[in-house]
Amino acid sequence: MASTDIWTIQRILQWTTRYFKNHGVEEARLDAELLLAHVLKKTRIYLYTNFDQMLNRDELAAYHTLVERRAKGICVAALTGHKDFMGLDFFVNEHVLIPRPDTEEWLEKIIQRYRAKGNLHVLDLGTGSGAILLSFLTYCAEADGxxxxxxxxxxxxxxxxxxxxxxxxxxxxxxxxxxxxxxxxELFDGIFSNPPYIPSKDIENLSEDVKHEPHMALDGGEDGLVFYRRLAAKAGNHLKSGGFLAMEVGIHQAEIVHKMMEETGEFDSFEIISDLGGIERAVCCRKK
Known part of the structure; x- marks a missing residue:
């Protein structure tokens, strides 16, 4: 990408898409557009209606830096500092996990279930960017947490x-x-948690973009279940009767976590929520 060449929006998107594909970036075109829109401080729609606009030297330099970092595995949200989640714009950085659509799938169901329940008092364990709790409070207008x-x-x-x-x-x-x-x-009407659930030995095999996220938010111990055991031991002590416990889980962990919580004798009304890909993504239950 020579800075002396003439680079229009259309040309640079075509070049970046090819470059990303050659570096194994799955959403090559989308990522190219998101990064360019960020540099230009415009929307993606603007890119399509201004294909012939030329980039100046400063814009090219800023874009080139982001493209190189993306090719090394840093995700777009971490580069731009923003991530859309539940229709809301969240600030993110290297200190937090990037909110993911998989989490939206189960959280939306919880919100629909409780948004008319009034002034709920909830707890979010391992809040990170605050995506889960702040989304719940946004759509459940009388809740606090x-x-x-x-x-x-x-x-x-x-x-x-x-x-x-x-x-x-x-x-x-x-x-x-x-x-x-x-x-x-302390008692709550509900407890949320998207805890670290990756087994320690599996972290080195994660995709490059995930590896750049904070390890303490990923590492769930030897079997990935350390934090669920802590919830099983203590969550019931902090829930009101009928209060909900909603936990995101890793692949193949849902039934194990379900059984773990069931064996405490403190919970009922169990539900396992799958994402759009059919992967069991969350375990929910209620305090008896």
Missing amino acids: IAVDISPEALEVAKKNAEYMKLENRVEFRQGDFIDAVNEG
Whole structure:
């Protein structure tokens, strides 16, 4: 990509798409468009209606840097600092997991189920960017909650998102070690958690873009189930009668987590929610 050449929007998108495909980027054209729209501070629609627009030297330099980083495995959201989730715009960075469509599938069902329930008080364990809790609060207008994360940097991202969405008065942010950050006697109408669930030995085999995300948000211990055991041991102590527990799980973990929670004797109304690809993605239940 020589800076002395004439690069129009159309030409540079064609070049980048080929370059990404040669580097194994799955959504080559889409990623090229998202990065260029970010550099130009325009929408993707703008790119299609202005194919002949030429890029200046500064725009080319900024775009080239992002293209090279994407080709090395850093995902688009981490490069642009933004990710759409549940129809909302979230700030993201290297300190948080990037919210994914798989999570939207089960969260949408929980929101539809509880959005008319009134002033619910909920807990989000391992909040990261705050995507799950802040989406729930956005669509459940009378709810409030507590967001817990062990990472102070992640909590800063979540706070920024809450302020951007004007939800900061409905959220308490608490730094701490997962459910141990909850005080004795605190009770909730619902608990969310998308905990680390990748077995430690499998992390090195993850895709390059995921490897660039914080390992503490990925590593679920030897078998990937460490945090579910902690939920099984303590979640029931912090749920009101009839309160829900909604947990994202990894591939082939749903039945194991279901059984783990069932064996506590504290929960009923179990449901396993699959994503659009048919993969069992979440386990939900209620406190008896």
